[in-house]
Amino acid sequence: MSVDGEAVRLRGEADEPGWEVDPDDEWGVAVIATVGRQLKLRREAAGMRAAEFGVAVGYGEDLVYKVEGGKRIPRQEYLDKADEVLGAGGLIAATWEDVKKVRYPKRLRELAKLEAQAVEMGVYESHSLNGLLQTPEHARALFTARQPPYTPEEVERLVVARVARQSIFDRSPAPALSFVQEEAALRRPIGGTMVWRQQLERLLDVGRLHNVTIQVMPLHCEAHPGLDGRIEVLKFVDGMAVGRSDGAFNGRPTSDPKDLRILELRYSTIRAQALSPRDSLVFIEQLLGET
Structure with a gap:
């Protein structure tokens, strides 16, 4: 150029x-x-x-x-x-x-606080596992692989912060949590075989919780509305909602009703194209058996 x-x-x-x-x-x-x-x-x-x-x-x-x-x-x-x-x-x-x-508004910097307050959450991930689903070992392997590299102290702080967000699974009353993960992300053995096995077992444990659904987007699905990247929609008890997507609105969080309708339409379409929650758990069990 x-x-x-x-x-x-x-x-x-x-x-x-x-x-x-x-x-x-x-x-x-x-x-x-x-x-x-x-x-x-x-x-x-x-x-x-x-x-x-x-x-x-x-x-x-x-x-x-x-x-x-x-x-x-x-x-x-x-x-x-x-x-x-x-x-x-x-x-x-x-x-x-x-x-x-x-670069992102204050609300995004307070993502953990928002997750802790949400009564419903829907997330589609394309390239990696959502942080709420990661084991500490999986998260550590990801942070260690970053370039330029983090110091060992920074890696540990990031792992602790990521794991702390997972207290959302212990909340009462329990929020309704929905995750759609690309099959490719489940097949990448981040951290090696043992870490990968532990991660798949973690997905099965979380997917069996009464308030959580995990769905797998199979590789044979040629095209769907999530190919531009991550989508996340959070809803709160007061009726407010916030969403964001890598492929819309410059990746910035939005509370605009029109924008949220677009994100919800995309997410609902993705869920319809993915494997059912039951079939997804069976698929993850099969992956675990292959390791």
Whole structure:
């Protein structure tokens, strides 16, 4: 791709919805305002005008002002390019660690709290097992495989946090929980044979709970509405609901009734195409027998 083509691509992405700062997220507003202020101070110290800087990083002047004014969440490539252009030695690029947390609204950062309050939850997973279904050993193997690698201490903290979310299965009254998992995810022996066997046994134990259904989407199903990625819908006792999908609304959580109807339609269609809960448990038992 040419330099001009790359600049057009970046400017186009910057105009996409889903990168606005949530005004109700005080911490998020503070983070983006601080990053924007640092960018502006460094740009001015370098003697660059906003238009000149925009050309250098491949974004429009208007977007530069929005980012510096704390009105727009910068993409990672924006921060990386700004770091390079301004010679910040990695200090600007490093702000992505905080910015990426603001990329999603406050509600997503409080996913565990939402799960703990939900009376109904429906989840479709395409590439991996849902975190609520993972054994500690399975989760540890996944976190250990990440690149760049986590430290051993970080891995353990992440495992503890993931397992803590599974207290949802012990709640009373019990929420109605529905999971649809792709067959391919069940066949990948994450962590080796013994860890894989323990994971399959865990799925059987959870799938037999009176308030939980686990369904398998077989590989022979050629196409279905979940091929774009994960779908999740949570419902609460007060009638409120929140949903998100990798393939809709820029991956951001939504409470809009129209958006939720779309997600619920997709999820219900996926469930109809998957194996029944009973047949799914039989399938998992067969997989276990093959190990």
